Amino acid sequence: MRKYMLALAALLAGLVALPNAFADDNVASNGVISGVRFDGGDGSYARAVRNGVTLAIAADPPSTYLDDKTHAFDGTDVRIFKEIMKRLGIEKVTWNIMPFDAMIPTLLSGRTDIIVDNLHENAQRLRVVAFTSPAYWYGSAIAVQRGNPLKIHGWDDFSGRTIGTLRGSLNHQLLEGRKDLKELKLYTSSEAEFADLIAGRIDVAMEDGIKIGLFLKQHPNAGMEFVTDYRPLPQEYGYARYALRKGDVDLNHAVSRALDEMRADGSLAAILRQFGYTDRNLWFYPVKN
Template identity: 40%
Template sequence: MLKSVLAALFVAVLGTGAIAQEFQFEAPPLFDNCGDPSLAKARADGVTLGFSPSPPYSSLDPATKEATGLDVELVKAALKWAGVTKFKYEVMPFGQLIPALLADRIDVVAANIHVTPDRLKAVSFTGPAWWYGPAIVVAKGNPAGITSFDTMKGKKVGAIAGSAADEYLRKIGVAVTAFQTDAEEFSAISTGRVDAILEDDVKVIEFMKANASSPIEIVQNVAIPDELIFKYGYGYARYALRKADCSLRSAFTQGLAEVRGNGQASAILKKYGLTNRNMFFFPL
């Protein structure tokens, strides 16, 4: 019976032509300039990872000088697969990471970062690491009446300086109050110094779990503009490298695919309270 039902479905769907599904890509090909010595140098000398403090995704233990967190573990796992085993760390505000990369102070932006038009002018990106979406956060009761991205225009809206949220909000004409750290940003919305913030949903959920009495909430049922996903930065989280370091980037990218393929990435996500929902773009 089951076979006949499946056969009937197969004929119904494919007999008159398969249903076409269109897939969009949110990053361009990134294979240019390979043949450079960056991978060999990284294997011999190690790399310096740069990130901003954002527990549980990245942090530096002041006592041991060892870095921990979801992104740090993913980056190190992928690079170790590629034969890179020595790591140093530089911690700085998010907005300083790309300038530090271009100045050769760091070799990898190891904070999760997204493809945006401005960033593509300066740096290149690994393949996909993990996924999360944007969240609009307001004071409890939503006194500013923010229900969409358009309704943030004319309001005081906070974002991390240099983030995808910052770049997109400015592009659509929102006056952004920029913050250097997560703590400053969450303090501003909790105390009413801004009407809203645009942040990563996973970061907001983590903050709300740790600060249950904080008088904030996520605006529900907000339509996410395609442009925000496919052009301005809320596709996959990736990591950034100098454009010239193609051999390192290619090996790093395959390393990310390998740790996704063998289950290690899934285990790291679960260790930090996330699920396989965060493995895939627009997960069901």
């Protein structure tokens, strides 16, 4: 009986201590995630706190871009990462803007530490980089000249046409396997791609749906339009994530931890809404074809 009572007392003491244990893990008032230590491991998180990080972005609105008016970097992913850096206590942050297809080589060379312009996870990329936990969800869409004179509505209608997309993107990988296209034109920015579509130099612009929507909102008189009945292939949509070197496990865990807390406390959704996304973009919804 004495042993039973001692065991029960120990259990009750542990239960009483639980609220404090959880309280230690809350987001502190200064924005730093309390209790995140990542002792041991590869030391990449500790180095980031001590030395700072260099973040890779592209001219890729609305995700990442240089604002012409403020001359400051902005975008969905830029604002998400400013909050992540604050929560992780990483104060020295350098932003490095580059062509989209240069981001992975620059990361692997050690010149940058995290790819902040979000990427979709796929087998080809997984061979060389590691991804964080999910940030948000989106998929591909297509735009054509206003009035859709070529009657392009889906993947099968691309045959014999000139298709444009961003170099190094997931759409680039999907389209380069097609042998029935008239031409595949690759761009370093979506603005150049849309300009060529309006000028008639390409027949289809295949881009993230949110990019096309934002461009049309900003340029309502542009000579292009959404193809609203386009149904993306399953490979064309999924969670957006961020990429790090495979060896930087601690830093990846820290960033993913901050992302997960932002999804849970509503701050990630608040940022997404500032750029035209909705709460639907927080969770993956299968698209039926």
